[in-house]
Amino acid sequence: MKQLTPEGQQIINNLAQRYGFSADAVFSLLQSVINGNGSMAQFNHPEFGGSGQWMRGGMIMLGDMFNNGLKNSVGGLCQELSNLIANQPGLIQTGSFQSQNQGTQQQSNYSNNQQQNSTGSTAAVSLFVPPPACSSGNWWPAGLQFPNSTGAQNNVRYAYFATIRRLAIEVNGQVTLYDTLDHQIGGFSQQQSVGGSITFTSQYGLVDVKSLPIISVDNVPVQTPIQSQPEPPCQPNSIDTTSVNQDADIFGAIEKLANLKEKGILTDAEYSTKKAELLARL
Structure with missing residues (x-):
């Protein structure tokens, strides 16, 4: 203040x-x-x-x-x-906000002529202590020098930098810098209430400022967290199902050979020979 x-x-x-x-x-x-x-x-x-x-x-x-x-x-x-x-x-500030409830822009064009007020002092009297000589006097983040438009209403003021796609908004002393993406901003508005939402118009219509990516808050960069790819769930030791099926087929074939031997269709020698062949496949 x-x-x-x-x-x-x-x-x-x-x-x-x-x-x-x-x-x-x-x-x-x-x-x-x-x-x-x-x-x-x-x-x-x-x-x-x-x-x-x-x-x-x-x-x-x-x-x-x-x-x-x-x-x-x-x-x-x-x-x-x-x-x-x-x-x-x-x-x-130059520029303007537009109240959504009113639907009309409030322009602030004042003459630079000195005006005599009822206190007996002229408007040229400095009300506030000037900033230090080393200060630029700009409220927006350092490095942003030439806004295309500025404006203020209620406890909010903005500075729009079209060439570098940046928008600085100060609300109650806190300055947030936004990336305007590919929006071509034509005007700003605020709901007619203290703390009302701030919107702007672009080629996409009416857009809420909150939808823009935040670059910094009070000159402190805000990093968008990088979402890491989730690791696949821990899997149990894989089992070769093909091998398991083949083993089951071999044991099944041996059982069939045993049945044939019991029925007298195969001799003991034939059974032993076939069984040995099947077991060799395991």
Whole structure:
């Protein structure tokens, strides 16, 4: 989580005092508006009546749906926070998410002109402490420099690298890098709920991000386990069934010779000779 500058903390404190909320509640709402790319926010805080949604233009939904005074306060605060972050470097992402429940894309196109907000400070005031000079400021994994598109909504933001078939998605601070395979991604969407599933559209239609192979999580490579071939079950000592059958035939023939001898058909000499021949085959 980014650290507020002294000026940024003072702005949050002033807003909290004017709207009657705690500084912690205002700061959490600021994060939600940032995650909504400045045009919308989904939040969950007890001071705002639990879970709720706000969209630039006047749409406000709260868990305490009949508390119109709370709606006006939260809506006004969201609008001021949206104006405040409009010119903050690196907070507004290019690209867009699309809400499945709404069916319309929320674009975030803001003017770079400075805007005067009701706190008396200009939007050019830096809210957050800048990253170290050695840092690139990119939230996606190192080595991925030029995304074809980026976007953010709720607690999710993405960066799509079409040329190398990679997709980086950050959810609540955890960055997962996916292999996009042969998908030609045209847009992203998220269910209109905190933690809703993320999907994208490609030449194959609507696809769940979870179906893509994972390359790494927070820069730690994820290796797909190689399934080893199962060893054949241990077999008992093999028996030559052909040999067994031949032995049985020989013993059967000897029994027949014995019967012929008892009946007087074979003499003792003939029986002994044939028996010796059969036993020699064993």
